[in-house]
Amino acid sequence: MQPTTTGQNRTGAATAEEGVRAMLQANERWAPTEAIDTTLADADRSFYVTESDSVGSIPPPVTIHGMLKSGFDKLLGERPEVLMDKIGERLAFERTGTRLYDALIVKYETLVAGGDMPDLPTPPDMGDADVASTLERIRSEEHEHFLMLSEVMTSLGGDPTAQTPCADVTGVASMGLMQVVTDPRTTFAQALNAMLIAELTDNAGWELLITLAEEAGETDIAEQFQRAKAEEEEHLVIVNSWFTALVTAPFATVAA
Template identity: 75%
Template sequence: MQPTTTGENRTGAAVSEEGVQAMLQANERWAPAEAPDTTLAQADRCVFIMEADSVGSIPPPVTIQGMLKTGLDKIMGHRPDMLMDKIGERIAFERTGTRLYDALILKYEALTEAGGVPAMPVPLDASGDDVASTLQRIRAEEHEHFLMLCDVMRSLGGDPTAQTPCADVAATASMGLMQVVTDPRTTLAQSLNAMLTAELTDNAGWELLVALAEDAGNTELVQQFQRAMAEEDEHLITVKSWVSALAAAPATTVAA
């Protein structure tokens, strides 16, 4: 007689009721009687935190004009290093965002061609484009934001190819999102969940960048950043609507 299956393990294989009971019994038998004491480990980690070097440093301006402007901003009380660090962060994130949408478009096209999403109830966005066209448009706008930020960094005397500390952290943090979207096992809805995380982070980053530009008194930058932020707001609304629609869809192949 075949054992009764009650669920799946981490690899997706069915787990019998007997197997579940065996795992529970093993957990009760081998689990420590008391919670482990992590005091020493935490103390070591505190020492490492206090003694560790920083992730990196802000590269100095590469032009004389940039050096003069940075020095003047410091005298006037602004924080040009912070602004350039956050611009570097957005450069890194918009680069990753472009690649994320490349991967998402590929997955959407592959699943659509294979009939994996025949009746996906994804609503049209405000532009009236279909899903494929909307994905292409968002991808193009992410790339435009990347190019605009590179131009801004150059105008401030910085190097857009330099990895600022916040850019390094942003690239590391977004690695998991890329792994989710490029994993062939993840559904379209699961990939869109990762994109929602990216868009929420991206929107918050643009809000901060606008605030820093306003604090620096750079009206031109404020206008450029606000235009990008308005497009990012639309991206967020669109992705949220897709995630909600797929979560409510009856088809298990696209369920989140």
Template identity: 45%
Template structure:
């Protein structure tokens, strides 16, 4: 396991007092290279937000069954696009979650584990849960006549939001223990998002769907509990300066 150490970090100005003094004086003496203020920048962002379009749309139903289903929902006053969008959003996140755990397994193989941390089998089990959840959502969308391969607006947004989490997992300089922070962010989001999707399914009268989703929510609650315990164990070991107890060879 790669350890956090004190090294030749020169990103802070305190490492060079003379240069930092000159840098501060220059910043105070030289005006900005362009006119304007923070308020002007905010005004431009506001204008862009007003003039820009949306990030996408929900495609029309892919089957006759879907057309009938959509018409029925509209008659009842509930827009079917909302449920399909949120199903697509969850599907995208579960796909990313599968890739996230794949990346962590690769780091585990490279570095090994630690006391109180996950085994390779633990990581594989959660990865497989994420993949099963993805398939559950795929089938739910198909039952509604929706296309699970389409990128809905919600899927687009959550894909962008989760890209930073995946970037942490695949960055080779970030060690296995540090990467658990990415898992924590993902699992916290996963838990709340499943809960909201269950509420939405109930509101749409999709009781069978909601029941299936509650099982997935229970899985995610367990994932979060495990990740919290792993991260706490890693931090405790780091605080004591304890080395990892599992070698990469043993992990493989």
């Protein structure tokens, strides 16, 4: 890993003026005189949007209690499957969050061992907790959220090991975050940038899940979600403070 500094970056057009000039001349000579008609391409996309299957399906309840509750809710005009789908989504995201922090901890410990990790600020309400213990605590809380969601899914008659459609989608969307954090070339600040995206998404996801639980009349579950949301809000503040400190540091290090 190397610090982010000015180097031999030749990706911009300004570094190849002759090539750019030749490209523009070719464009003037060969480019269509009228706007390209994308009607057929748009029609193909529309066809696939209309005719394609959904991204999986929501598993049916696996217990008698879940079947009865689901059927009763449907009689009332409610959609219990939406809550189950979103619980599945948070399950997938919290599992990914745990693994993200596992990777972040390895990167941090490596930088500390090499003497390349500058001091990071400690939020005022965290006492004497250092960065290492804070990372471990956040990782543990992400895992606890995953376990809590598994229990909630089971209590509602669902299967926490099943992949719901939204869980599938969030898994795909999270792949880039994992690639950033685990890439040996990325600095700690760049990894924190990815974690910041994850924490912002996580907070929004918990907020929606709380709303769905309250609308479904699951007040006890909503309270559990509220406690998780409070912890996620703290995660966001901590990650953002570390990220800001590294990006605004007056000198370049392999951490930033």
